[in-house]
Amino acid sequence: MAKQTIIVMSDSHGDRAIVEDIKNHYLGKVDAIFHNGDSELKSDDPVWDGIQVVGGNMDFYGGYPERLVTDLNGLRVVQAHGHLFHINFSFQKLDLWAQEENADICLYGHLHIPDAWMEGRTLFLNPGSISQPRGLVTERLYAKIEVENDYFRVDYYNRNHDLYPSLSKEFAR
Numbered sequence: 001m002a003k004q005t006i007i008v009m010s011d012s013h014g015d016r017a018i019v020e021d022i023k024n025h026y027l028g029k030v031d032a033i034f035h036n037g038d039s040e041l042k043s044d045d046p047v048w049d050g051i052q053v054v055g056g057n058m059d060f061y062g063g064y065p066e067r068l069v070t071d072l073n074g075l076r077v078v079q080a081h082g083h084l085f086h087i088n089f090s091f092q093k094l095d096l097w098a099q100e101e102n103a104d105i106c107l108y109g110h111l112h113i114p115d116a117w118m119e120g121r122t123l124f125l126n127p128g129s130i131s132q133p134r135g136l137v138t139e140r141l142y143a144k145i146e147v148e149n150d151y152f153r154v155d156y157y158n159r160n161h162d163l164y165p166s167l168s169k170e171f172a173r
């Protein structure tokens, strides 16, 4: 399989302009763009054309799927905001779902904290919040994943599309 690149953002909380900016920056240049919920935008907003998006606990407009499975030429990407899997308590339920779906990548949000790790054969990734970061990393971030046959490379970027280098990681697969 040729190298694939995906962009992941989450928890924009009403900030439509940054969703549109990230989309315009990458659409047509990457294999897929994901938003992991809590956009607080309407589900029929045209900004979603070209973005795979799920609903979060603050998406009161409704109309979003709770979870999505996207197949990118055999790369299986599963995606959920995370609140319905109770990730504040444990990742056990989200991990079980990712296993059931035979996921290569599991994307989530909700915690507003950037994180990436391997569990079994699956890369789990939270892009952090592009608008309201929590925790030790105070930069507003999104993530890029480059997928090769034998590794995942994860990089985080700020709202100016500048690399946030201390969070870059590679994982063997």
Ligand SMILES: [Mn+2]
Pocket (backbone or CB within 6 Å): 011, 038, 056, 058, 110, 112
């Ligand atoms: Mn949120």
